[in-house]
Amino acid sequence: MKTDDAALIERCRAGDIAAFEPLVEKYRQRVWRLAYNVVRDREEAWDVAQEAFVRAWQALPNFRGQSAFYTWLFRIVMNVAADRLRARSARGRAFGTERIPEEDWDRVLVDQPDDARPDAAAAGSEQRARIEKALATLSADHRRIVVLSDIEGLSYKEIAEVLEIPMGTVMSRLHNARKRLKAALGPLLVLLVALVALAAPLVVDAQQVVRFGARVLLATDKPPASTSLPMAPPEPDERLRAFLPRLRQLTGYREYTSLERYRAEVPIGSVQQWPVPGDRTLEVVPDRVSGDTVHMHVRLQRGAVNEVTTNIQAARGNPAVIGGPRYADGVLVIIVWANANPEPR
Incomplete structure (x- = not known):
């Protein structure tokens, strides 16, 4: 150690x-x-x-x-x-993204098309499909050993400690798993480690810093009653006014009241938490950067309940819009913006 x-x-x-x-x-x-x-x-x-x-x-x-x-x-x-x-x-079914019950939603509020998923292109390739199919043929025990050895780079001894099995069993299972994969993949076996690793973000330089922020809005069909809000909200600023047509097109709501605004400039992998109306906590984790785009994990919690959990992409001039649960006279909408390459202030 x-x-x-x-x-x-x-x-x-x-x-x-x-x-x-x-x-x-x-x-x-x-x-x-x-x-x-x-x-x-x-x-x-x-x-x-x-x-x-x-x-x-x-x-x-x-x-x-x-x-x-x-x-x-x-x-x-x-x-x-x-x-x-x-x-x-x-x-009898796979778990997916945790979402709030459908009765708590009036409209779909996520500005995240299917083809924007980080792995959409790779998942559609013939080679990736063959590799995924071959991996799926392995038993759970054999797959775990392949992951620990060929993806995480652990030694036989370390794998034996992780799985609590004899080192000889590790060697035997790994040999059999690779033999089976070779029979299924042939020359594609050499691509296995690289393509499987692409499914998960690589470890990013911890010193890379990104700037991002979140704006929490209340979306309603008509101006909210002042008694439904904890305090008088500020007037929409110029940036929000410019974004309102897109919001109305995305969500169908006409009125948007700004409730909270947050900003952070932190290294990749840092967890940022902010309070949200309704005794909620917004958690944003910048996970990795590709080009000008920041990939982030966003979670909205109320106590121990995850009301929204999703992965998003945001870039300068192209924020992500996330729909949240009901609040006051409408629903919460969260806008997350990001700058992958901020200039020093």
Whole structure:
């Protein structure tokens, strides 16, 4: 175990919860990628990652340092992911993005066309389809070992620690899995690692900084009653006025009242949380950058309930529009803008 991990873990074991945050930031991308390559669902992978970190914090008093912290953490991730797969099988359908009940929506409010999904192009390719089909033929045990070895780069010994099986079993299963993939893919086998890794965001330089912000609006069919709002809202500014025609076209609502405005300039991977009317919390995580576009994970929570969970893309001059739950006389609408390459202020 690395010295810096050991020092943080000792502080955590002494009850210092702030010491756990650097561990989360350090392993967050790898945990999410590992979860995704098991459950194959972006939204569910976020939930698996979150639950795995919670379990890790709760179990830290029992961590004895006999293995590396990340192999111990990966074991927890695998267990959580396996639980999700079993639950998915029992329910007979895959989990998807968590959404609020349909009766709480009046209109579709997400400005996110199907062809804008980050993996849309790759998913449509013939090679990717063949690789996905070949991976699907593997048993869960063989697939986990392929992911840990060929995607995460763990050694036989580390894989044995994560899966709690003998090292000989790891070697045997990996050999059989690769043999089966080679029979199914032939020359395409050399593309396996690269194309599977494309399904999950690569770890980005933690020093890359992006600027982004959110505006929370109340969308209504007529001007809201002043008694329904906690305080007098500000008048729409010039930027919002210019955007109103697009909002009306997207949502069908005519009136928009600005409730909150937020801005942040943080490194990729940082978690930003802001309060939203109705005792809610808006969480925005800039996940990666491609060109001028920032890919972000957005979650709107009310207590322990996730009312909205989605992945979005936003660029300078092209914000994302997200529909939220009912509030006061209408529904909440969240506009998220981003600048992938901000100039120093």
